[in-house]
Amino acid sequence: MYRMAIALGVxxxxxxxxxxxxxxxxxxxxxxxxxRSVSTYDELKLALEEQANPGDIIEIQPGVxxxxxxxxxxGRSGTPEQPIIVRGVIxxxxxxxxxxxxxxxxxxxxxxxxxxxxIIVENLELRHALGTRHEYDMSVPEEVTEAVRxxxxxxxxxxxxxxxxPTFGHHAAxxxxxxTNITVRNCYSHHNENGFFATRTADYILIEDCHIAHNGTLxxxxxxxxxxxYFNAAHQIVKNxxxxxxxDGQNFKSRGRNTxxxxxxxxxxxxxxxxxSSNGDLNTLWLGNFVAKRSTKGLWQGRIFALGDGTGIVRxxxxxxxxxxxTHFPRDHFGFSFATGTADLVLLNNVxxxxxxxxxxxxxxxxxxxxxxxxRRGVTGVPEDLVSTVYGDDPGFExxxxxxxxxxxxxxxxxxxxxxxxxxxxxxxxxxxxTSGTDAVPSPPYLEALDDIRAALPRWEPVRKGHGFEPRxxxxxxxxxxxxxxxx
Numbered sequence: 423m424y425r426m427a428i429a430l431g432v433x434x435x436x437x438x439x440x441x442x443x444x445x446x447x448x449x450x451x452x453x454x455x456x457x458r459s460v461s462t463y464d465e466l467k468l469a470l471e472e473q474a475n476p477g478d479i480i481e482i483q484p485g486v487x488x489x490x491x492x493x494x495x496x497g498r499s500g501t502p503e504q505p506i507i508v509r510g511v512i513x514x515x516x517x518x519x520x521x522x523x524x525x526x527x528x529x530x531x532x533x534x535x536x537x538x539x540x541i542i543v544e545n546l547e548l549r550h551a552l553g554t555r556h557e558y559d560m561s562v563p564e565e566v567t568e569a570v571r572x573x574x575x576x577x578x579x580x581x582x583x584x585x586x587x588p589t590f591g592h593h594a595a596x597x598x599x600x601x602t603n604i605t606v607r608n609c610y611s612h613h614n615e616n617g618f619f620a621t622r623t624a625d626y627i628l629i630e631d632c633h634i635a636h637n638g639t640l641x642x643x644x645x646x647x648x649x650x651x652y653f654n655a656a657h658q659i660v661k662n663x664x665x666x667x668x669x670d671g672q673n674f675k676s677r678g679r680n681t682x683x684x685x686x687x688x689x690x691x692x693x694x695x696x697x698x699s700s701n702g703d704l705n706t707l708w709l710g711n712f713v714a715k716r717s718t719k720g721l722w723q724g725r726i727f728a729l730g731d732g733t734g735i736v737r738x739x740x741x742x743x744x745x746x747x748x749t750h751f752p753r754d755h756f757g758f759s760f761a762t763g764t765a766d767l768v769l770l771n772n773v774x775x776x777x778x779x780x781x782x783x784x785x786x787x788x789x790x791x792x793x794x795x796x797x798r799r800g801v802t803g804v805p806e807d808l809v810s811t812v813y814g815d816d817p818g819f820e821x822x823x824x825x826x827x828x829x830x831x832x833x834x835x836x837x838x839x840x841x842x843x844x845x846x847x848x849x850x851x852x853x854x855x856x857t858s859g860t861d862a863v864p865s866p867p868y869l870e871a872l873d874d875i876r877a878a879l880p881r882w883e884p885v886r887k888g889h890g891f892e893p894r895x896x897x898x899x900x901x902x903x904x905x906x907x908x909x910x
Contacts (some may be wrong), residue, residue: 477504492528500540510545523550530598538601548596551614595619603865623657638670646670680704700734704855730760750776759786773903828905839900
């Protein structure tokens with residue numbers, strides 16, 4: 423599939439500056455490694471911990487691979503030109519499955535330590551990663567007992583049990599990232615304590631075209647919150663993915679320094695959906711996402727996104743451009759900032775729809791600016807420095823009952839976005855730090871992902887309740903929100 427250039431309405435010089443469209447996944451140089459076919463968990467563990475060399479492709483044959491160890495602690499690295507590729511072989515639409523339900527998981531079923539780099543993981547399903555295991559099966563939530571909720575051994579940060587066996591805290595993930603230049607594509611992470619987890623030692627972590635759902639522990643009284651994503655990497659991109667129904671915490675929680683969250687479909691949160699919790703000194707971009715509040719009331723927290731969580735200071739600038747945010751209840755609100763935060767917030771070309779009665783609870787120290795947003799008439803808490811706002815009673819979505827949130831005929835969103843230069847100036851605040859600020863050098867896949875972000879106007883749209891590629895076709899001025907009208 424070739425990327426579609428979307429540069430109408432901008433100058434030729436701008437198109438040249440941003441680079442030409444290219445294949446979505448560029449062809450790698452001639453590989454020098456070998457193909458290693460694995461069909462058991464132990465073979466996979468041996469290949470990743472001891473055998474794989476730069477350029478190798480580890481092909482995981484179809485089937486369910488039940489973990490027999492606390493984790494696969496990856497010990498081999500590729501190079502930028504010759505990454506190690508871990509690739510599931512898909513059969514009848516089913517990815518190979520790594521299942522942690524028979525053991526306790528130490529941090530992640532696939533764990534990438536700080537010295538590991540240049541690895542690509544594709545086409546895997548990861549499920550049932552849990553710290554020290556009890557009789558409770560994460561896949562059967564109704565089996566949570568009062569005994570578990572009152573506290574079971576091993577629920578804390580880990581240690582040694584009375585029997586001498588190691589215990590692990592309840593933050594186990596499908597994949598746990600501490601290394602550099604790790605790319606994950608077309609993977610499904612579900613019913614783990616965390617879907618994906620990245621630490622502060624991690625850098626240039628790319629997640630694209632993935633499905634992340636139903637992650638989180640179910641004993642919140644006895645542990646810190648868990649999430650579909652808990653990402654702390656210095657540079658991190660999550661794009662073209664589907665995040666929904668966490669069992670705890672947020673769909674996407676970030677303490678990263680430079681974070682790009684783009685073209686994702688996000689809905690049915692537990693507490694709230696997206697958050698820059700702390701750090702952020704190299705700036706944050708939320709671009710072209712559809713983000714909806716949960717459709718049942720659930721917890722008391724009504725926000726969709728937040729700057730800060732009360733445990734650290736959010737810095738830098740958070741830029742939210744061409745997103746569609748949807749509330750479901752009058753008590754819902756779009757944003758919240760904590761008093762400790764110093765981050766500025768820039769809002770451009772976003773739709774803020776639904777019956778939520780309050781726009782933003784701003785307690786932070788940063789400024790909120792922006793333009794060309796659509797906001798429902800009568801909503802309170804709208805910052806004074808938002809200009810050229812389109813106020814209306816109904817954004818005119820095509821068919822929200824069928825989850826089609828693109829503009830319908832006659833919508834006020836059509837051609838009402840900002841001009842290309844203002845759009846690019848806004849995202850440049852984040853892009854200027856997207857390949858700098860640390861000693862690491864981004865991988866070719868990471869740079870390819872940045873090409874999608876650097877486009878003159880939004881290049882992709884979220885796939886309706888799914889993940890993958892949906893080219894955004896801008897014909898005149900860009901429409902407000904995450905989608906373009908297609909009735910012309």
